[in-house]
Amino acid sequence: MRLKGKRALLTACAQGIGRATAIAFAREGATVFATDVNEAGLAGLPDGVETFGLDVLDGGAVEAAIDRVKPDVLFNCAGVVHAGTLLDASDEDFDLAFTLNVKSMFRATRAAVPGMIERGGGTIVNIASAASSIIGVPNRCVYSASKAAIIGLTKSIAVDFVKENIRCNAICPGTVDSPSLHERLRATGDYDAALTAFIARQPMGRIASPDEIAMMAVYLASDESAFVTGQACIIDGGWSVA
Numbered sequence: 001m002r003l004k005g006k007r008a009l010l011t012a013c014a015q016g017i018g019r020a021t022a023i024a025f026a027r028e029g030a031t032v033f034a035t036d037v038n039e040a041g042l043a044g045l046p047d048g049v050e051t052f053g054l055d056v057l058d059g060g061a062v063e064a065a066i067d068r069v070k071p072d073v074l075f076n077c078a079g080v081v082h083a084g085t086l087l088d089a090s091d092e093d094f095d096l097a098f099t100l101n102v103k104s105m106f107r108a109t110r111a112a113v114p115g116m117i118e119r120g121g122g123t124i125v126n127i128a129s130a131a132s133s134i135i136g137v138p139n140r141c142v143y144s145a146s147k148a149a150i151i152g153l154t155k156s157i158a159v160d161f162v163k164e165n166i167r168c169n170a171i172c173p174g175t176v177d178s179p180s181l182h183e184r185l186r187a188t189g190d191y192d193a194a195l196t197a198f199i200a201r202q203p204m205g206r207i208a209s210p211d212e213i214a215m216m217a218v219y220l221a222s223d224e225s226a227f228v229t230g231q232a233c234i235i236d237g238g239w240s241v242a
């Protein structure tokens, strides 16, 4: 029970990394509040997990959720992938990437930090990506720019609140087997070739399961990582060292 006594608010839990993390947090004894804009997709999470609809683009709703939950652990997971180079991206694509991927974390964390200070501390875990300031990945221009911004946000929060016993870390996954990954593979027009290429780019010769990312989230949310803050924790099957 590595998270016993902790109240955790998570975004984007209908599928993929967010869902796996909600399940792992519950298994480790946290009081879990699992949210997603797709409220119906939250069905089937374990007994005891409280679920509710939350669109991270709705700043007022995010603040109300933080106010109600009073989280010790904030897991910011919601994100969108824009596929393409700089030349394929419109101003709207850029704005959506930054609003959904970065500004939502900024707002949620800004809402959560005062309560964490009052209660003596807390932990924030942000989902970034290896495709960021860590490695350049083809056709992920605005996505990678937004994920790099998450790393900057994470380090700043970590430094500013270290004396208040608040830790903030980012997880930087390589390719993870989530429902949206399969949509992106289908969108290339040749699913099998794209899957082969996505697998090949990771030296371990496979993609990650969402559960593997969730295990890193458990560690970063728990007191086991009490000396870890401001880090971009890479979990990518060796992609970034190749």
Ligand code: NAD
Binding pocket: 011, 012, 013, 014, 015, 016, 017, 018, 035, 036, 037, 038, 041, 054, 055, 056, 057, 077, 078, 079, 080, 081, 100, 127, 128, 129, 130, 172, 173, 174, 175, 176, 177, 178, 179, 180, 181, 210
């Ligand atoms: P996914 O993309 O399959 O699912 C995303 C979830 O986010 C969905 O349940 C969706 O309903 C929810 N969501 C979308 N917009 C939302 C909003 N406005 N408010 C609340 N929820 C919203 O899941 P995934 O692939 O595990 O991605 C989760 C996170 O992990 C994202 O930030 C993504 O960028 C990041 N990531 C994924 C991979 C990968 O290969 N899958 C790799 C690195 C990082």
